[in-house]
Amino acid sequence: MPHLTKGSIVGFDELNVRAYPGETLALKEVLGLDRYKIRRSNFHRYNRILSLIRNEKIKAVIFDLDGTLYDQGAYIDQGFQKVASKVQKDFHLKDSQRSAFLKKMRDLYRSNDRVRIFNRALRWLKPSMGSARSMPMWRTTFSIIISSAPEDQFMAASCGFVVLAAPAETAIRIGHPRPGGGPNE
């Protein structure tokens, strides 16, 4: 640890994991288990643990929120699953089509090009859905909004979208397809 300055934060992803004892042994041998304060992150599925080493010079620790203090991927995925269920119900998708649509949204999210994920996933899905006769709403434009930000919700409402309330833990809002096109296309 010669390159760590006072006040350093060290993150461990496999501390106290029985199957991978290496990190725990290394911590025990190099730093010791009784000299530093070890804090477990309750908000990350990877069992991430932060070790805060005190330093009088550091007066403030500033945290990013999304993906740092909680698992943003899981949070977003809840929204994707709600959207996939909604689209499956409205357009009578088979389970395999729902799965493919869900996978497409996840792939777009992971690609880091996250602009208009829902519109792009729906556009990708459209050719696989067969005859437009059974899906007359495909002639309209879709805009699905997922946001907990008040300004997004206000924008959706002011543009004429019907904003549906969904379980609070996902903070998801789904805008209905609007005949004549929406502002998101």
Added chain:
Amino acid sequence: MNKLFELGLEDTFDAVEISGFYPVSKAKPSPFMFKRILHRLHVAPQEAMFVGNDLLQDIGALKAGMPFYYLADRAQLVALRKELAK
């Protein structure tokens, strides 16, 4: 703020700044928001540290003069190593 309430962290922090409430020019990765929260906390950049998981967005902390601690998962570390090896 909704997320902080959902996580039970609404009373944990002395100050909260939300990047999305700022115009694009002042949102992350601009150092504006980082400098603003330092000002609100009455601390100098060298007296603070920033912990984040997004190199592109959180790099504003470095621009504001704070040490930046990158919290990466395995995939991000692999990507970073590849990038550094170029």
